[in-house]
Amino acid sequence: MRVGVLTGGGDCPGLNAVIRAAVIAGAQRHGFEFVGFRDGWKGVLEGLTTPLDTERVRPLLAVGGTVLGSSRTNPLAVEGGVERIRKTLAELGVDALLAIGGEDTLGVATALHEAGVPVVGAPKTIDNDLSATDFTFGFDTAVQTAVEACDRLHTTGASHHRLMIVEVMGRHAGWIALHTGMAAGAHVTLLPEVPVDLDEVAATVREVLERGEAPLAVVSEGAAVGDAEVTTGAPLDAFGHVQLGGAGERLERELAQRIPGLSSRVTVLGHLLRGGTPSAADRILGTRSGLSAVTAIAEGNFGTMAALRGTSVVQVPLSEATGVLKTVPAARIAETAGVRW
Numbered sequence: 001m002r003v004g005v006l007t008g009g010g011d012c013p014g015l016n017a018v019i020r021a022a023v024i025a026g027a028q029r030h031g032f033e034f035v036g037f038r039d040g041w042k043g044v045l046e047g048l049t050t051p052l053d054t055e056r057v058r059p060l061l062a063v064g065g066t067v068l069g070s071s072r073t074n075p076l077a078v079e080g081g082v083e084r085i086r087k088t089l090a091e092l093g094v095d096a097l098l099a100i101g102g103e104d105t106l107g108v109a110t111a112l113h114e115a116g117v118p119v120v121g122a123p124k125t126i127d128n129d130l131s132a133t134d135f136t137f138g139f140d141t142a143v144q145t146a147v148e149a150c151d152r153l154h155t156t157g158a159s160h161h162r163l164m165i166v167e168v169m170g171r172h173a174g175w176i177a178l179h180t181g182m183a184a185g186a187h188v189t190l191l192p193e194v195p196v197d198l199d200e201v202a203a204t205v206r207e208v209l210e211r212g213e214a215p216l217a218v219v220s221e222g223a224a225v226g227d228a229e230v231t232t233g234a235p236l237d238a239f240g241h242v243q244l245g246g247a248g249e250r251l252e253r254e255l256a257q258r259i260p261g262l263s264s265r266v267t268v269l270g271h272l273l274r275g276g277t278p279s280a281a282d283r284i285l286g287t288r289s290g291l292s293a294v295t296a297i298a299e300g301n302f303g304t305m306a307a308l309r310g311t312s313v314v315q316v317p318l319s320e321a322t323g324v325l326k327t328v329p330a331a332r333i334a335e336t337a338g339v340r341w
Ligand code: F6P
Pocket: 010, 102, 125, 126, 127, 169, 170, 171, 221, 274
């Protein structure tokens, strides 16, 4: 059996751990051969490959990013995309695909499975917003990196009696902000899932300052801060258009209007959260995902992905993972509601 492997969408710590485990276990346990497709579905569409064998993958466990490269190419949006994929697989003698990715990549895998292409998935995203799995690898590393940054920012903030605003990734789901805020002891944590009451945020910031402490605010990039109706004071660009900035910047602007003399700084962590070596937990989850995926291929259990359920990694239908994002549930939000740290 010859297995093609690809990584799609935004990269994430732990991708190489999946590739390593799948290739080593696939070769040893099942006698599989592997070929890497470069840059996600683009590589499968265009037949762009890279060799993938045990020797190449052995040193990859702790390496960040993906050795296969990634892209956001969606073959379903390309004329004749599915047929081109079938053609590449036939030409290269690839019998099965392992697609490692998030919502978009696995959405394509689901459609290909429905079209008869033998494919299994491994879910990844630092955002942790994929349904059907409790956690995705990459998330733990992202939160750890964000918390380290917050700890550092908090000490400089304290020296200058400043509000430090830290913007983290998470366009649609606030998992990174929620966990970072909790682990870093943030006084304010804003998620896309919860409407933002700027007056309440200002009251909290004032209270922390009055106690003689430096407030820390963790803001998801997708938090609804300073939307259209609350952009008063936003700078204008050369064409007179309002420059909204990111959620962190918008929060700073809104608070400056509510708290005279407030000193604040904004740090956007952005792609810092996606880079670097994976945490131990993400190396383990990535490895378990790769092991589960090759077992699924050996058993002909196509159209499934490796999901973490409690402490077990099990194969679940790909269709369960795509279509609806896993946002932070109301029960998690209620746990801390009204508590002023
Ligand atoms: O989905 C992962 C993610 O890192 C999001 O948190 C973020 O909004 C987005 O990707 C950034 O994408 P890009 O790397 O294309 O800027």
